[in-house]
Amino acid sequence: MVAVLTRIFGVHNLALAEDVVQDAFCRALEVWKFQGLPENPSAWLMATAKNRALDVLRRERTALTFAPELGRLLESEWTLAPVVEELFAANAIKDDLLRMMFSCCQPRLAEEAQVALILHILCGFSVSEIAGAFVSSPAAIEKRITRAKKILAASKRLLDVTSAAEFSARLPAVHRALYLLFNEGYHGASPESAVRVELCREAMRLTALLLDHPLGKTPESYALAALMCLHAARLPGRVDASGNLSSLLDQDRSQWDQDLVAEGLKLLELSATGSELAEYHVEAAIASIHARAVRIEDTDWKAIVALYDSLMALRPSPIVALNRAIAVAQQEGPERGLEEIHAIPDTDRLAAYPFYSAALGELEFRRGRREIARGHFQAALGVARNDMERRFLEQRVLRCQDGSAGKGLQGK
Amino acid sequence: MSEFTFLFRGRDTNASPEQMQKTMEKWVAWFKDLGAKGHLKEPGHPLELTGKVVKGSQKTIIDGPYAEAKDVVGGFTVVEARDLAHAAELAKACPILEAGGSVEVRPIQKMNM
Numbered sequence: 001m002v003a004v005l006t007r008i009f010g011v012h013n014l015a016l017a018e019d020v021v022q023d024a025f026c027r028a029l030e031v032w033k034f035q036g037l038p039e040n041p042s043a044w045l046m047a048t049a050k051n052r053a054l055d056v057l058r059r060e061r062t063a064l065t066f067a068p069e070l071g072r073l074l075e076s077e078w079t080l081a082p083v084v085e086e087l088f089a090a091n092a093i094k095d096d097l098l099r100m101m102f103s104c105c106q107p108r109l110a111e112e113a114q115v116a117l118i119l120h121i122l123c124g125f126s127v128s129e130i131a132g133a134f135v136s137s138p139a140a141i142e143k144r145i146t147r148a149k150k151i152l153a154a155s156k157r158l159l160d161v162t163s164a165a166e167f168s169a170r171l172p173a174v175h176r177a178l179y180l181l182f183n184e185g186y187h188g189a190s191p192e193s194a195v196r197v198e199l200c201r202e203a204m205r206l207t208a209l210l211l212d213h214p215l216g217k218t219p220e221s222y223a224l225a226a227l228m229c230l231h232a233a234r235l236p237g238r239v240d241a242s243g244n245l246s247s248l249l250d251q252d253r254s255q256w257d258q259d260l261v262a263e264g265l266k267l268l269e270l271s272a273t274g275s276e277l278a279e280y281h282v283e284a285a286i287a288s289i290h291a292r293a294v295r296i297e298d299t300d301w302k303a304i305v306a307l308y309d310s311l312m313a314l315r316p317s318p319i320v321a322l323n324r325a326i327a328v329a330q331q332e333g334p335e336r337g338l339e340e341i342h343a344i345p346d347t348d349r350l351a352a353y354p355f356y357s358a359a360l361g362e363l364e365f366r367r368g369r370r371e372i373a374r375g376h377f378q379a380a381l382g383v384a385r386n387d388m389e390r391r392f393l394e395q396r397v398l399r400c401q402d403g404s405a406g407k408g409l410q411g412k
Numbered sequence: 413m414s415e416f417t418f419l420f421r422g423r424d425t426n427a428s429p430e431q432m433q434k435t436m437e438k439w440v441a442w443f444k445d446l447g448a449k450g451h452l453k454e455p456g457h458p459l460e461l462t463g464k465v466v467k468g469s470q471k472t473i474i475d476g477p478y479a480e481a482k483d484v485v486g487g488f489t490v491v492e493a494r495d496l497a498h499a500a501e502l503a504k505a506c507p508i509l510e511a512g513g514s515v516e517v518r519p520i521q522k523m524n525m
Contacts, residue, residue, distance in 0.1 A: 029432050030458040033439035
């Protein structure tokens, strides 16, 4: 809703747009107190916001300069209502969301600020919810969002999503922000929960918007959507019945969402056009191999290692290297996996990542060196970010002590 | 059974959206409860906090009411209860009281025929 109103009032009046939404919301709640919730609360809110927007435009017509490209149409009473009406139509709203999303991905904003802004403006997350998702204090997030909004407001104009050049230039940043948003939900560092399904869902919703746009339907967009579907399909298995984190190797694969798997595979196929191979393609391909393996033994580890090699070439990172090493261990045994992990150059960047020590522990455990394994698990426990991770690692520590035969573990 | 009007005063206008949503849910629950027990005659409406006042034989129209926010009637409801005491008892569960507001309970005057 803020996106539509920002289109009407202009990006420099972002605060006004937010006020109108807030006001519509307050009014709606006041009425719903007495009348109960209507069948379609969001349509109701939209209608209220639309009427408020008309009020504001009529009242402040002289005091504010609104969206420059709409300015003249909004000045005349003849065109005002139909223009606003049109902007609130379903299709226009989609465009507004895209426009807002692209505008949030301003190159002058840091990636975290872009994601925070998208969550706040487009997904309606409160400051404290965003702070929860990013393991940051509400005050810090508030500051980050305020600063980002100022930069956004200074740009005077929302990004024109009908201009192919502007659209394409900004698209990679949008992909990246959506990817980060999804990842934050999938294996985020939130202290409350290791899986934040609502973040994943928002990322998927916004990615679907991209695919609806003629310029947004690029192979990378399809690959990103495929990646999200294939990962999301595994979400029901990531946390077991008792609320504990379950590693990919232990997961009950019958719980995976087969509809999402099918959707993801279809999207992956659609992404296989053109000559560009993006990291999203490779990650989606890795996810598709996991998704296709009915049992863990059916996994084609050799193909996965090869894909991690391509990923290392496209976007090298210690975490990718770590996941590659784990895949090598699956294929060639724990000794080879450990060799690969020890060969990762900047492991100090991994020190704060609990699954680094956990992977070392797991491989040492499989080699039968329980005492060393236990040390690694304990180190991992020291940097665990939430209770789920903590319980997961405590179980591993215990297993090293009681000597019972255990199952596997993987970092991702 | 007789009819009574509840006049609500003291709407909390500074609440955060999350708080407001919670308050709304409490109101909906309260109305539901009143309805289920057969006390709700007419849920009524919330009122805007400002309007116009038309006054006297001169029929002057002024903006208003300009009372303090806590004194302005913010909405009304009609209930059915055994007597005034019973109606007041019903008003005790109104969520507006938690926010520091008040409920004025007034019997609706009717002719007994």
